[in-house]
Amino acid sequence: MAGSAIGLGNIWRFPYIVGEYGGAAFVVLYIVSTIFISLPIFVAEVVLGRKSRMSAAYSMSSLRPGKRVWKFAGYLAVLIPLIICSYYSVIGGWSMDFMLKSFSGFFVRTSTDEVTGLFGNLTDSVWKPVAMHLLFLGVSCFVVMRGVKTGIEKFSRLSMPILFILIIVMICYSVTLPGAEAGIEYLLKPDFSHLTPRSFAYAMGQSFYSLSLGMGIIITYGAYVSKHENILASSAGTAVADFAFAIFAGLAIMPAVFAAGIEPGAGPGLIFQSIPFIFSKMGENLPVISGIVAAFFFIAVVVAAMTSCISLVEVGTSFLSEKYGMSRKKAVLIVYCICGFIGTLCALEGRLFDAFDWFCSNILLLVLSFLVAVFVGFILKKEEVWDNVTNQGQIAVNGKIFPVVYFLIRWVAPIAIAVIFFTNFIL
Ligand code: PHE
Numbered sequence: 341m342a343g344s345a346i347g348l349g350n351i352w353r354f355p356y357i358v359g360e361y362g363g364a365a366f367v368v369l370y371i372v373s374t375i376f377i378s379l380p381i382f383v384a385e386v387v388l389g390r391k392s393r394m395s396a397a398y399s400m401s402s403l404r405p406g407k408r409v410w411k412f413a414g415y416l417a418v419l420i421p422l423i424i425c426s427y428y429s430v431i432g433g434w435s436m437d438f439m440l441k442s443f444s445g446f447f448v449r450t451s452t453d454e455v456t457g458l459f460g461n462l463t464d465s466v467w468k469p470v471a472m473h474l475l476f477l478g479v480s481c482f483v484v485m486r487g488v489k490t491g492i493e494k495f496s497r498l499s500m501p502i503l504f505i506l507i508i509v510m511i512c513y514s515v516t517l518p519g520a521e522a523g524i525e526y527l528l529k530p531d532f533s534h535l536t537p538r539s540f541a542y543a544m545g546q547s548f549y550s551l552s553l554g555m556g557i558i559i560t561y562g563a564y565v566s567k568h569e570n571i572l573a574s575s576a577g578t579a580v581a582d583f584a585f586a587i588f589a590g591l592a593i594m595p596a597v598f599a600a601g602i603e604p605g606a607g608p609g610l611i612f613q614s615i616p617f618i619f620s621k622m623g624e625n626l627p628v629i630s631g632i633v634a635a636f637f638f639i640a641v642v643v644a645a646m647t648s649c650i651s652l653v654e655v656g657t658s659f660l661s662e663k664y665g666m667s668r669k670k671a672v673l674i675v676y677c678i679c680g681f682i683g684t685l686c687a688l689e690g691r692l693f694d695a696f697d698w699f700c701s702n703i704l705l706l707v708l709s710f711l712v713a714v715f716v717g718f719i720l721k722k723e724e725v726w727d728n729v730t731n732q733g734q735i736a737v738n739g740k741i742f743p744v745v746y747f748l749i750r751w752v753a754p755i756a757i758a759v760i761f762f763t764n765f766i767l
Contacts, residue, residue, distance in 0.1 A: 341386075341552075341561050341574070345582040346500060347648045348431055349550040351507075351641060352611050354586040355593045359604030361542045362534040363526045367587070369535070369543035374579055377756050378547040380748035381709045382558060382575040384716035387728045389562020390571070391720075396556025397659050399563070400715050413711040417556025418659045420704050422675065424555065425652035426682035427696045429480070432645035433472030433687065434612055437462055439638035445631045447616045448623030455620040456600050459612035469687040474680060476642075480649050481676045484657075485669065489650060496647045503640035504585065506633055510592040510615075513622055520595030526604060527587075527594045537767040541760050545701035550582055554705030556655060559712070567731045572741060592618070608693070653679070702764060710757045717750030725749075 358366050392399040396417035400410035438458075441447065447455055462468055483492050514520060548554045565571065589611075596614040597604055599621075606613060615637070622630035653675050660671035686693040716725060725746065730737050 341558060342578045342581050343496065343500070343647070344552045344557055344561065344651055345550060345578055346585050347644045348428065348435075348641070349546070350582065350586040351503075351589045351644070352431055352608070353549065354546060355590045355597075356606070356608055356610035357542055357546050358527065358590060359594075359597070359610055360607065361536065361539040363604070364528050364530040365532045365535050366539050366543060367527065367590075368530050369539055370547055371583070373540075373544045373756075374547045374551070374583065376748060377544060377753045378551050378553055379575060379579055380745055380753045381548070381553050381713055382551055382579065383571060383729070383745055384712050384749050384753075385553060385558040386562035386565055386571045386575060387716055387720075387725055388712060389559040390565050390567070391724070391728050393563050395563065395658060396559040396655070397662075399559050400711075404715075404719055409711070410715065413708060413715070416704065416708045416711075417559065418655055420555040420700060420708065421557065421652040421655040422678060423682065423696060423704070424700050425649055425656075425675075426679045427686045427693055428645065428652065429477050429649055429679060429683050430469065430473045430687045430693060431608070432476035432480075432642065432649060433469060433474075434459070434462065435638060435641045435645055436476050437468065437472045438612060438616070439635070439642050442619070442631075442634040442638045445627075447619035447634050448627050448631045450616075450620055452600065452617055452620045455616040456602060456613045458616055459609040462612075463609065463690065466688065470684050473683050473687045476645070477649075477676055477680050477683065480646055480653070481672065483646070484650060484653065484672055492643065492650070493647060496643050499640045499643045502636060503644065504588070506637045506640065507585075507588050507592050509633060510618055510637070511588060514592050514595040514599075514618055517595055517599035517618075517621060519599040523595035523598035524591070526598065527590050537763065541702050541764040544757070544760055545705060548705040548709060549701045550586060551579060554707075554709035554712070555700075556708070557651065560655070568735065570735050570737065571729060572737060572745065596621075608697075703761075706757050706761050710754050710761070713749055713754040713757070717746070717754065722746065 362369070388399045388403075389396070392402050394402050397414040400413050401407070404410055441458070483489055515524065552558055593611055593614050594604070596618045597610065600614060600617040602610070602613050604610070619630050619634040622633070653672070656675040656678075657668065657671045660666050660674060661668050682696075686696055726742060729735070729742060
């Protein structure tokens, strides 16, 4: 679950959303919403998966058959990963482009002025983002088709800790850049006047996105969680690891953003502007180290994007083969074609990319999370949830914690989601 949670959402999305929606004050909102809304939903999704032992498409409708709304929730859980995968692979394509550039030592050789413009050059080109997106999907499809999926997953187990170490190295360098303090302050010293009414929805949406909530992924993983696992502890552990990754990525990037004079609210290209700046600057004194760190960094980012893409594709694939009895090969091809098509549109038109990202993280994830909270809070009986969390009383769960978590699932999470959802439309 931590593997699914930690990904581009932490490295790519978190820093730019923080930059757009309020800096450190946004981080505070993000933490509050992770503790009081996302964590209870996380537990609810694991309970659902572990109880039904079904994938997200059928978990709710199998536990309470007959009601249309739970079937609808199941379809949402298939649709959302498909849409996310379509534009996620566009970022995968950007990362691949930067990875290839890093192989030739491009960032080390290029001046700091030029290097921040690389992302602009990439997205100004019509064919390149599309080509890179299709290349990324092509490689991912090859990996799935050839059954080397476990290979890449094993590789990602190795490359994720490496990525973490590289990020620490980058933080150490980034904070020494002239003007870096402004970036650290921006990320760690809250100024609540920076918040806008939109910040609330984005904080919650980012928290869901980053923990892979509201898209059926954690429900599906929950089906594999052992009965003996203390899910309250493992959910909290996942959230802490996920947050640590995000904040460290922010600490590597924000100082560089300020040192390079990039606008923190520059949008989805933020890391692709600021990270090459770090490598270019580092390259002035330490060319070899900078070249190596850059290459490994972008390899790890591509692998993180690839494993997420594969897990997203899996949802649609297993749905098509279960429901329509399709061969796996055919199902995989269909899903990749859909992602290729929608993603190409996103790669061509930035506004469409933004619209998809917004629609998923601020609307669809909220709808599914709301339904999950209501299902676990009101449709399942309290004893059923208790039995699942404690494995019939065998797992020692602190007696005071369960009622709090249950209250959060039943009341706080759905009400907060509903309020934020509607204010999002009004404001
Ligand atoms: N939670 C992941 C991240 O932070 C995004 C993701 C979504 C991964 C869906 C897998 C599936 O990057």
